[in-house]
Amino acid sequence: MARPRPHSxxxxxxxxxxxxxxxxxxxxxxxxxxxxxxxxxxxxxxHGIISLVTLIIGIxxxxxxxxxxxxxxxxxxxxxxxxxxxxxxxxxxxxxxxxRRKREQDKEWQEVADKVEAKVRRKIREWAEAEPDEDxxxxxAKAEAKLKQRxxxxxxx
Numbered sequence: 001m002a003r004p005r006p007h008s009x010x011x012x013x014x015x016x017x018x019x020x021x022x023x024x025x026x027x028x029x030x031x032x033x034x035x036x037x038x039x040x041x042x043x044x045x046x047h048g049i050i051s052l053v054t055l056i057i058g059i060x061x062x063x064x065x066x067x068x069x070x071x072x073x074x075x076x077x078x079x080x081x082x083x084x085x086x087x088x089x090x091x092x093x094x095x096x097x098x099x100r101r102k103r104e105q106d107k108e109w110q111e112v113a114d115k116v117e118a119k120v121r122r123k124i125r126e127w128a129e130a131e132p133d134e135d136x137x138x139x140x141a142k143a144e145a146k147l148k149q150r151x152x153x154x155x156x157x
Contacts, residue, residue, distance in 0.1 A: 033070040034070055038068075038070045038072045039070060039071045039076055040076060040079070041075040041078065043071075044068070044075065044078065044082075045080070045083045047066070048080040048081060048083020048084040048085075048087070049084075049087055050083075051067075067080065112155065113155050117144075117147070120147050124140055124143060
């Protein structure tokens, strides 16, 4: 079976420019929208989705706008912001697989931290038993708390 050839850079550039021009045809600033027939929620959503492309094209063209000035107000704005949110990654942080991986990593770090804390605690006790002192229990508790805090900061960074 023949392996498909990768597209050249020039082919990709032509496709990108063609797609950008096609999207610009659907951009805000269309003369069909007036105060009597304003753009609504769905066009706001679409304009938000294509906002980056229309911004770039709008820099070089006076006829392409990023935002439709003749709109229904709040609903158009809501759609526009939702479109921008969709293009910016929207709910990608709500990915359950990502959360599961993070929990697994946190569990691994917790196991490491527990082992290190146990070893440090043993060494402190050995040191305290080698040189007994009345105030040592206070010093031991403070040192243990400080070490726990530093270990957790190190594990989280």
